[in-house]
Amino acid sequence: MENVDLIIYARWVIPVRPKQQVLENRGVVVNQGKLVAILSRQECESRFASEQVVERPHGVLIPGLINAHTHASMTLLRGFADDLPLMKWLSEYIWPAEAKWVDEHFVEFGAELAILEMIKGGTTCFNDMYFFPDVVAKVAKNTGIRASVGMIVIDFPTVWAQNADEYLDKGMAVHDVFRHESRIKTTFAPHAPYTVSDAPLERIRMFADELDVQIHMHVHETEHEVEESVAQYGVRPLERLDRLGLLTPRLQAVHLTQLLPGEIETLAGRGVHAVHCPQSNMKLASGVSPVSAMRDAGINIAVGTDGASSNNDLDMFAEMQSAAMMAKHQTLSAEALPAFDALEAATLSGACALGIDSITGTIEPGKAADLVCVDLKHAASWPVYHPVAQLAYAVSRDQVSDVWVEGECLLQEGNPCRMNEDYILDAAQEIANRIAADE
């Protein structure tokens, strides 16, 4: 008998690899943060013992969800301004509020709220882009969630830095501080083609290779952005990025609602990762990413919620469902993006985009034990014929019962293990009250 840290017995286990596999009544064995084995109960009980045995007779165990694009701290502006066109929403509401209110304190409390929401909703890893990435990384580390924090770069001065050089320097200092943390990664995060000029983009390309990090960027979010680029640079943003050497497997291109067939070919040929944010794109009326065509071309497609000020939540189950439904609507084919593929996009494809698929994204021995258990015995997701369909089309975030990252329990039967929920919510409302009073 081998002693291990944790054994989870679940009614169903969906490892994501092999594709489509649904295991029933299995024990998942975890030791020193890693997955050791997935076995029948009998075999598990005969080979492994643990002081920590979790029984989930109506639970389905899946790899932790990976939110491949968000601005965590913007949860503090959730519902601050809605039902407005993107540029009006940004320039008249979000940017002025950010200019006035965003500081380390705001970023810290916003990240705490976001991470609390994500853990409760089954997200074990998020890919962030915001000011004070050092603070986001610190909060992520304290909460235990896995994170990829963006070394943000924008041409104009903000509370975080004054010019491209300062953004880069401060970003790389963050990279340095957290480089040995197993759960924290950094990416370069040039905001968008329309906010970052050629020189810093070239430096980012070079530094990304040197540091071996990904590049996280909004690309072709709106038609307006594409038109502006044509007017200013004479080419569409993707062509400009290609000329700058940025279209590589390092790039996480977020949104991509405006794509010509030739651009899909180029993205596929260059191995660029797409990050699809269907709810944000719908809500801001930005268009919709041609997910099915991109998949057919062989592009890896991850899923992200975007920030809570546009979405208005960080709910990866809702995002998965929207991705699947929108793909069907867009192609007028009910077979587009079926349930399993939506789940894969929200797990393994996210890990691929973040460059961590050797570490996480599936339930396979040797990988980190980043696991989520969802209780399917709920009036809205019962009875069960095919658990994958329930996950994609019927489950709500509030059915997540347990969350582990590197085998550490962060949510147990719906209760956060390391975070003080009441304190975080009260602090968030206090900040919101100050912002609202100033309106």
Place this chain on the structure above:
Amino acid sequence: MENVDLIIYARWVIPVRPKQQVLENRGVVVNQGKLVAILSRQECESRFASEQVVERPHGVLIPGLINAHTHASMTLLRGFADDLPLMKWLSEYIWPAEAKWVDEHFVEFGAELAILEMIKGGTTCFNDMYFFPDVVAKVAKNTGIRASVGMIVIDFPTVWAQNADEYLDKGMAVHDVFRHESRIKTTFAPHAPYTVSDAPLERIRMFADELDVQIHMHVHETEHEVEESVAQYGVRPLERLDRLGLLTPRLQAVHLTQLLPGEIETLAGRGVHAVHCPQSNMKLASGVSPVSAMRDAGINIAVGTDGASSNNDLDMFAEMQSAAMMAKHQTLSAEALPAFDALEAATLSGACALGIDSITGTIEPGKAADLVCVDLKHAASWPVYHPVAQLAYAVSRDQVSDVWVEGECLLQEGNPCRMNEDYILDAAQEIANRIAADE
């Protein structure tokens, strides 16, 4: 001091009428099933006393949601077959399963599961179309929910009736039995233009006037349906219905994904009610209803989930959110179907379509106390700037804390008052296991 049955103190009250109104820290007074007053705490405490006082310091009180189109008992086929085109899904999976498995027992247990899910998710009234409407009405009555049950009519024989005459006779017998129940209404429910021929439609029109009931019908759900009608009748379904005199304020036209500008004008001119099911239409790739254009034309638009075998849940919060997001996507205007309008569509507009807006659909003195309290203090819907935005864009069904119909509490702090949740879920899984074993 006047003694009343119930006083609810909520942090916010959104009565839906007047439009856009958000009241803070109010007491809602209920007596003998009806709303008596909405007052400040001070005024409420000075004028009313009750043995039953409910305090919801983080709750928002709204009119109960009205699910304007569903097939309740099909919850037993939730997730039975997914990711398939409509006609294949119907003819190869749903219809054969229904032919083999649907009987009174199936309808009874399916309706119980559906009503449990709806009550837990804040739905106080549903508009149903299925076989054995007598059983659905009986279950609805036993559970306390408000319902409009469809006297279904189809040309071909089913387990419920053999021909149009028998459908009509059996339907009208159901109407007769339940006509004095305050919470149960009946409608005629001719399935769709492509499944009901002219003669029964003409009789339905006549009987609907005589009995003063609404007519609930799938109309223009798919392009295929429209093409078939042109081939068979030489006209599109709506024109055929118009010639038969069915386009009146009695008609609840469900889906309407295929509409010409002239048809929108006709629907508006005739006062027809539209029932929008965005998630079902997306998932089955049927197209999308031109909600904004219909609203501009003055058409009343209710919202429905459709059956759980296509959606795959009966979640009116998710449906509200999808309606708002899809309208923005469709029109490429982020201002389309703003948050308040989505909430109105899911409450008052549903009551109008069902012909019960004098009874329910808003929080106004004199109306029935059909009320839902949603707890906004949740990591995914906090902080709060504008509670209406939270309801439309951030809340999940599982945040519903309390539900009242005619002042009777059906859900208290998340727990059903009149239904045995475990028993219903276990019975549902038992039936699903038999169906799955037969596959």
